[in-house]
Amino acid sequence: MHSLHDLHDLQSLQKVHIVQSMESPQERRERRRAEKRQAIRNAAVRIALDQGLEAATVEAISAAADISPRTFFNYFASKEEALAPVPLWTPEEFIELLSARPADEPAFQSLKVVARALAQRLRPVMADLKPFMELRNRYPELAAKARAADETKLLESLLGAVRSRPGVTGALHARLLVVATFGAAVSAVQESVAGGGPVEELIEEAFTLLENGFRLS
Amino acid sequence: MHSLHDLHDLQSLQKVHIVQSMESPQERRERRRAEKRQAIRNAAVRIALDQGLEAATVEAISAAADISPRTFFNYFASKEEALAPVPLWTPEEFIELLSARPADEPAFQSLKVVARALAQRLRPVMADLKPFMELRNRYPELAAKARAADETKLLESLLGAVRSRPGVTGALHARLLVVATFGAAVSAVQESVAGGGPVEELIEEAFTLLENGFRLS
DNA sequence: TTTGGTTTTTGCAGGGTCTGTACGGATTAC
DNA sequence: GTAATCCGTACAGACCCTGCAAAAACCAAA
Numbered sequence: 001m002h003s004l005h006d007l008h009d010l011q012s013l014q015k016v017h018i019v020q021s022m023e024s025p026q027e028r029r030e031r032r033r034a035e036k037r038q039a040i041r042n043a044a045v046r047i048a049l050d051q052g053l054e055a056a057t058v059e060a061i062s063a064a065a066d067i068s069p070r071t072f073f074n075y076f077a078s079k080e081e082a083l084a085p086v087p088l089w090t091p092e093e094f095i096e097l098l099s100a101r102p103a104d105e106p107a108f109q110s111l112k113v114v115a116r117a118l119a120q121r122l123r124p125v126m127a128d129l130k131p132f133m134e135l136r137n138r139y140p141e142l143a144a145k146a147r148a149a150d151e152t153k154l155l156e157s158l159l160g161a162v163r164s165r166p167g168v169t170g171a172l173h174a175r176l177l178v179v180a181t182f183g184a185a186v187s188a189v190q191e192s193v194a195g196g197g198p199v200e201e202l203i204e205e206a207f208t209l210l211e212n213g214f215r216l217s
Numbered sequence: 218m219h220s221l222h223d224l225h226d227l228q229s230l231q232k233v234h235i236v237q238s239m240e241s242p243q244e245r246r247e248r249r250r251a252e253k254r255q256a257i258r259n260a261a262v263r264i265a266l267d268q269g270l271e272a273a274t275v276e277a278i279s280a281a282a283d284i285s286p287r288t289f290f291n292y293f294a295s296k297e298e299a300l301a302p303v304p305l306w307t308p309e310e311f312i313e314l315l316s317a318r319p320a321d322e323p324a325f326q327s328l329k330v331v332a333r334a335l336a337q338r339l340r341p342v343m344a345d346l347k348p349f350m351e352l353r354n355r356y357p358e359l360a361a362k363a364r365a366a367d368e369t370k371l372l373e374s375l376l377g378a379v380r381s382r383p384g385v386t387g388a389l390h391a392r393l394l395v396v397a398t399f400g401a402a403v404s405a406v407q408e409s410v411a412g413g414g415p416v417e418e419l420i421e422e423a424f425t426l427l428e429n430g431f432r433l434s
Numbered sequence: 435t436t437t438g439g440t441t442t443t444t445g446c447a448g449g450g451t452c453t454g455t456a457c458g459g460a461t462t463a464c
Numbered sequence: 465g466t467a468a469t470c471c472g473t474a475c476a477g478a479c480c481c482t483g484c485a486a487a488a489a490c491c492a493a494a
Binding site for chain 1: 323324325326357358360361362364365366369370382384385388389390392393394396397398400401403404405407408411413419422423426427428429430431432433434
């Protein structure tokens with residue numbers, strides 16, 4: 001069940017290996033693991049897009065990726081995880097970036113700066129997001145399972161980090177700040193993938209909109 | 218495995234039955250179905266809170282509710298649905314309320330009015346939300362499965378309804394408007410359940426915050 | 435090249451979710 | 465009272481996911 005796409009993956013892998021011939025066994029293993037993970041993801045997405053989400057069983061994906069079903073779960077904790085894009089940001093780095101900001105900086109300012117920083121890291125992976133966005137549009141139930149737990153935890157953490165900032169007048173204010181800015185970031189990414197332009201600019205635009213408020217809308 | 222709670226439910230049910238002795242068979246069946254649904258929900262929540270989410274298998278819930286596992290799925294499409302509160306709003310009524318607003322009203326105004334209207338309907342059920350909120354805090358992964366698909370569809374619909382309103386300057390603006398106002402409503406509900414005050418006031422407050430923007434935060 | 439340790443893959447068993455189907459009992463309609 | 469309809473249930477079966485232990489692949493040193 002090998003496809004041309006798989007072969008391409010493997011070939012480019014060989015090249016990379018030859019070029020960077022000096023790597024520790026540790027690195028070698030990590031690289032191979034990452035590549036296999038990506039290959040499985042590709043197989044999963046291809047099946048889901050071509051034959052529908054229903055056809056994308058673990059068995060089918062594993063067959064396409066030339067591994068046993070059991071091995072699939074050595075790489076992904078759930079089927080949905082394989083059908084989700086590489087996370088755009090981890091809760092950890094988000095929190096880390098935020099806590100690196102001065103504690104007396106207004107919360108919104110900090111969040112804006114953090115969003116800008118994330119946007120920088122985002123650009124290289126934006127191109128890979130399109131098929132996943134297509135999947136997400138066709139099967140909204142996918143949006144849920146993989147990310148939701150992480151996202152909730154992230155929002156709670158941000159909430160904690162934002163509460164004590166100056167200018168935050170209460171619990172509701174803090175909560176709103178977090179969901180609005182997080183929503184702004186996500187919206188900017190979505191628009192960008194949908195063809196609305198470069199992420200960085202859209203993030204700027206989104207934050208400006210939030211900053212000005214919706215009085216005129 | 219009947220509990221006092223169940224008995225209470227059944228007794229009040231009897232009373233209601235006697236009082237409203239005139240009901241069509243149609244109504245009778247609907248009422249019984251709704252009550253059984255609620256009883257199953259109660260059983261599920263009680264087990265999950267008392268013994269942990271892990272113990273809340275369909276089998277255990279069914280046993281506690283005195284039905285067969287197969288019957289459980291005649292009432293809920295998934296286990297998670299039984300552990301989620303009655304939906305605060307359906308996509309349909311949300312959209313309906315929104316499309317009842319004049320088409321030339323600024324989008325944010327319309328959304329604000331709709332949120333107010335929803336808040337009115339919300340008040341009676343707020344009291345029942347506490348155990349579900351507790352569950353959601355303990356097990357964030359629950360937040361996902363049941364609502365996410367619906368929520369995505371709702372947001373997409375709102376997006377479509379908002380695009381054409383005056384004052385909406387682009388796709389990003391529309392998207393932001395929707396996620397921010399939706400987030401405001403959800404945040405207000407959460408704060409209210411957490412003990413922050415009456416929902417209506419919190420919704421007002423949240424929308425005022427959005428209206429004024431985060432320039433000072 | 436062989437050897438031996440480490441990592442990876444895999445098979446197997448088992449628990450859990452969820453669906454289609456078909457049968458039997460209860461409810462409703464006539 | 466009988467027929468039509470609705471509802472709960474058993475059963476079979478597909479799929480998801482996990483722990484465990486054996487097999488296979490890998491890799492470094494002899």
